[in-house]
Amino acid sequence: QKEVEQNSGPLSVPEGAIASLNCTYSDRGSQSFFWYRQYSGKSPELIMSIYSNGDKEDGRFTAQLNKASQYVSLLIRDSQPSDSATYLCAVKALSNFGNEKLTFGTGTRLTIIP
Amino acid sequence: DVKVTQSSRYLVKRTGEKVFLECVQDMDHENMFWYRQDPGLGLRLIYFSYDVKMKEKGDIPEGYSVSREKKERFSLILESASTNQTSMYLCASSPRGGTNEKLFFGSGTQLSVL
Numbered sequence: 001q002k003e004v005e006q007n008s009g010p011l012s013v014p015e016g017a018i019a020s021l022n023c024t025y026s027d028r029g030s031q032s033f034f035w036y037r038q039y040s041g042k043s044p045e046l047i048m049s050i051y052s053n054g055d056k057e058d059g060r061f062t063a064q065l066n067k068a069s070q071y072v073s074l075l076i077r078d079s080q081p082s083d084s085a086t087y088l089c090a091v092k093a094l095s096n097f098g099n100e101k102l103t104f105g106t107g108t109r110l111t112i113i114p
Numbered sequence: 115d116v117k118v119t120q121s122s123r124y125l126v127k128r129t130g131e132k133v134f135l136e137c138v139q140d141m142d143h144e145n146m147f148w149y150r151q152d153p154g155l156g157l158r159l160i161y162f163s164y165d166v167k168m169k170e171k172g173d174i175p176e177g178y179s180v181s182r183e184k185k186e187r188f189s190l191i192l193e194s195a196s197t198n199q200t201s202m203y204l205c206a207s208s209p210r211g212g213t214n215e216k217l218f219f220g221s222g223t224q225l226s227v228l
């Protein structure tokens with residue numbers, strides 16, 4: 001079982017609609033969760049982090065965390081063509097030696113249709 | 115702004131060659147990471163370092179080694195390059211602990227092994 005799982009997509013959403021991206025993780029002890037955005041040919045960049053159950057909003061982005069279900073999601077409201085990218089879910093975990101490392105999902109490719 | 119610099123954007127090597135990928139960061143970060151990114155497989159952690167001369171294996175260390183002699187520089191070494199090591203290699207750095215857990219990525223090195 002993969003540690004962090006995402007639907008690879010592609011996910012197509014009309015401009016102005018809500019895009020919903022989902023992620024599940026296997027390590028029940030994980031405490032920190034992140035969403036990175038990666039444009040084609042570019043490096044990933046952090047857009048959201050969440051640590052507590054519930055919702056966290058930042059502009060048009062909302063991250064949702066449910067630790068009991070081991071589920072993280074990202075909602076993008078009023079989707080814009082500039083939101084077209086691959087979205088990577090990442091979970092912080094401790095290595096066998098107690099050092100922090102970030103494990104990424106395979107990413108969901110999102111396309112916003114004008 | 116934090117800058118993570120990877121020495122080459124594109125690299126072509128022959129099977130069996132020893133390959134060095136260099137990464138330098140300018141923000142005095144303790145943690146540095148090497149990932150490879152392949153279509154459908156996402157970002158996979160090869161090795162990471164949490165201090166000078168300290169290193170730890172990630173999820174796919176086979177065929178790779180690393181060196182961190184100075185805090186700002188983290189090198190990935192392919193001892194004997196093989197065609198299955200053709201990939202995009204991404205270096206990243208982050209400060210240790212605290213609330214600032216953002217990974218800063220370099221622009222990547224696309225390595226082709228022929």
